[in-house]
Amino acid sequence: MLVDSHCHLDFPDFDGERPDLIARAKDAGVDLMVTICTHIRKFPQVLAIAEEFPNVFCSVGTHPHNAGAERGIPAEEIIALSQHPKVVAIGEAGLDYFYDKAPRDAQAEGLRIHIEAARQTGLPLVIHARDADADMAAILEDEMGKGAFPALLHCFSSGRDLAMKGVELGLYVSFSGILTFKRSDDLRAIAKEIPADRLLVETDAPYLxxxxxxxxxNEPAYTAMTAAVLAETRGVSEAEMARQTTENFFRLFQKVPRSLAKTGSAAA
Known part of the structure; x- marks a missing residue:
């Protein structure tokens, strides 16, 4: 069993074929998916997909690209929306200095608000970090000093220092299809260093x-391809990588019922 810990099933790329998409994922051994919210104001559409399919869960939050447009949404609103049983994570939120689609102060403000929501709910924060390693590390260290919160660095493509800082602070690290690219040797070296109990896999579908x-x-079924490369990188079997990343998923995403794990695919 594998879990796609991060995809965007609400995106129009998948309109009209979501049942087939999810069936293909199951055929590939990807039995659970988390569809990630990027606009709190569009959260109802994300939630509707999670409610339609038993093996799909979702998050609630504002992507850093949208931090300016959704500035001022308080942690209390995020927390209230997260009470739905299908909402198992906060975010994605973070810093993206590559595209800089929102003012950087708005991105940082939004990230800290989402951290507070994660801290209060105990739900994992899904962190987006691109070309902002130093500022991200500083914010995470500062906020962790105010009180622990669960989190993961999603679609990791940053430098080793941020990965190790994340591990030091108790975060998980998730790898996407970028790991499989021919020129991703440095990223594979980082993936080899991450402790086995902090690894996750994802697609970030429809991207990458x-x-x-x-x-x-991209689509959730392709999680298996990334997991296979991660297994090869770390010198373990694909079955062991599936077992480990699924166990890690349930440990981090504690709101997802363990009963959904196939017998023997994740430790009880």
Whole structure:
């Protein structure tokens, strides 16, 4: 059993074929998915998909690209929306200095608000970090000093220092199809260093399809391709990688019922 810990099933790329998409994922051994919210104001659409499919869960939050447009939404509102049984995470929130689609102060403000929501609810914060390693590390260290919160660095493509700081602070690290790209040697070296009990896999679908599907639309079924490369990188079997990342998922995403794990695929 595998889990796609981060996809965007509400995106129009998947309109009209979500049942088939989820069926293909199950055929590939990907039995659970978390569809990630990027606009709190569009959360109802995200939640509707999670409610429609028993093996799909969701998050609630504002992507850093939208931090300016959704500035001022308080932690209390995020917390209230997170009470739904299908909402199992906060975010994604973070810092993106590559595109800089929102003012950096708005991104940082939004990140800290989402951290507070994660701290109060105990739900994991899904962190987006791109070209902002130093500022991200500083905010995470500062906020962790105010009180612990569960979190993961999703679709990790940053430098080793941020990965190790995340591990030091108790975060998990999730790898996407980027790990499979030919020029991702440095990223694979980082993946080899992450403690086994902190690893997750994801697609970030519809983006970042792994080799050999690179350049095409990504989908949850392709989680298996990334997991296979992660297993090869770390020198373990694909079955062991599936077991470990699934166990890690349930440990972090504690609101997802363990009863959904296949017998023997994750420790009880």
């Amino acid at each position: 399809a792994p080799q050999p599907r690179r350049g095409k639309r």
